[in-house]
Structures are given as structure tokens and as C-alpha cells.
Amino acid sequence: MDLFWGTVLILLLPVAALSGWWAARRSGRDQRHAAEVRIPPEYLAGLNYVLNEEQDKAIDLFIKLLEVDNQTVETHLALGNLFRRRGEVDRAIRIHQNLIARPKLGAEHRALALLELGTDYMRSGLLDRAEGLFNELVDKDAHAEAALRALLDIYQQEKDWQKAIAIARRLESATGERFGPEIAQFHCELADEACKRGDYSAARQRLQDALENDRNCARASLTEAGICRMERQPAAAIAAYKRVGRQDPNYLPEVTGPLLECYREIGRLPEYRDYLREVVGTIGGITPLLCLTSLTEELEGRNAAAALLTAELDRRPAVRGVQRLVEYAMAVADGELQRSLNAIRQMTERLIQGKSVYQCQHCGFAAKSLHWKCPGCKSWNSIKPVFGVEGE
């Protein structure tokens, strides 16, 4: 018998004893006999099932044994919880359903059992059933905050962003907590859906809603810039991309490449070089620096680019920068020197190969591409580019 089943038995022992006492009282014995607590035979049979690892039979017996009254409801709830935590959700569901089916259950206990059963359903992926129970709790104003949080989770899993927005708003007024950044992400999801349908005007409206809920929603600006490019408006795209840098400088590496293309389209590359100089001077990051280096090479020649890169790397070393520097040196070297430089280039390649470019700032989840919702901890907007010598 493992530790878990030992816990279950200890949990049930006082209840079993109590029900034995009740049985004694009901059978009409006098007070002296009633005080003698005896363990009912069903309990011993249950113990036997557990010892023989016939756990389903044991549970059936315990459910039968535990007459639901105010004194045993807590035990039922604790038992159900134990099963769910152990991953035996089907058993937790049976226990909680059994509780709810009892007509004598008080309103408070019934609400608690509904909350538990809803959580069981969520755990086993029965989202529709869970949704029904949590809505019932919200309507009754019983455990409403916990139910609203669960509903928010369900609608996100179902990608029902409209309902998620409505629930987040209710949570905001119920708790005073701010859900603006999450609501903004839900609007961004709706904008992405509109983009997929080719309805850019609906998408723009959604992005406006996103920014109204969170003016620092960089994702809304990035999506807007993408729409502008689709609609061949490079100047408007530039304005939106630059807004990303002000909203959250972490996302600058996402915009430097697209900005270069937009500035090239409108023929104003020197203006972009000035912008990049400012970004590199104030915020840094190897992606903007490499973009500035390429642009300097294009506008002023390779020597100017190499000089700029050397000076910046001296301030903030980065493997990707060293790699570019070695490539510049290789272009003018020959013979033995070129072979040595090539060996160094391969080493730098190995240093950054396989390194995750993005990481969740909440749970540390490492990713190769940008996700707006962390696949690990499910939080929004927490995955950012990795900074440091081997990263940005």
C-alpha cells in the first residue's frame, strides 16, 4: 500500500468511526453502549480492497460508507482533491458528482463541490461541462472570483477571445486587478483572425482596441506595421515599427530588418542610419548594431563599417558581432591568415548554434521563435529575446 492510500485511510478513519457510532445509536442501544466507538465492517472491507490494490472497489465502498452530512462533506472534498492532485481525475469526478447528487447538501457545500467538480472537468479536458458549472457559480455569486478565473482560462483554451475579454472585464471590476495587457492580447488575437480573413479594416479596429487597453502593447504596433506593409504604405509602417521600440525596447530586434526594407522602399536610408545610431547608443542589442553595420557598409564602405563595429563591440562584446568582424577580415586576407580566420568563424558559429533566441521572463521557457503566449507558463507577452554575449 503506497503513502497515498495510507493517507486516504487515515482521513477516513474518524468518519468511519463516527458512522459506526451513529449506527449504534440508531439501533437503539443505550448511551453507555453508544459511547463505545467501533469500526464498521465496511471500513475493514475497504482496507482489504486497498491492500489487494482493488482501488475502484475501495472507492465505491468508501462512497457508500460515507453518508453525506455536514460532518463528512469536508472529508469527501479532501478525498476528491487528493485524487485530482494525484492525476486520478475520474475518481475525483465520481466523488464530487456523488456529493452534488445528495439532496440534503447545504448551499455552501454544494457550491464548493461544484467548484471542485468544475476543476476536475477542466483537468480532464471536458471544457464544456466545466464552463457550465463555473457559469452556474458566477450566476449564484458563489466562489465567483475563482469561477471567473477558471472561465478566463477556458475561453483562452477555446480561443473564444470575445468571451475572454468579457470575463477579464468582470474580473477587473470584481477584484480591482488590472487586466488591460491581457485584454489587449485578446484583441490582437482577434486582429490576427481578421487578417487571416483579409479583413484589414476590422483588424485595424481591433488593434486600436488593443492599444486602448494597453498603450504599451508592442504586438498591436507590430501587427499594424505588417498590415501597412501589406497595403503598401511603407511610411505608415515605419511609424508603427518605431512605436514598437518606444513601447517595449526588448522587441527592437524584431523591427530592425523590416524597417530597413521600408526605408529602402521610400529611398531614405540615411534617415534610418541616424535612427539606428540612436538605438545602438541608447538601448544596444546586437541585431540593431549588425543592421547599422550593414547600412554603414552600404552607404560609407566596408572600412567605416568595420571601424564602427570594432568600437561598439569594445563597449558591448557579442559573439554575432565578432563573427561579422571575422568575415570582414577574411574578405581581405589570403593564404594562412584566411584559413586561421575561417577556423575562428567556425568556432563562433558553434558558440551560437542551437542557442535559444527567446526566453520566457516568468518561467524560463526557451524558444527558437517569438510566441506571444508562453507555451510553458501560459502567461502573455513574457517571451523576450535573450540578451548577453551569446544572444542579443
Ligand SMILES: [Zn+2]
Ligand atoms: Zn513562461
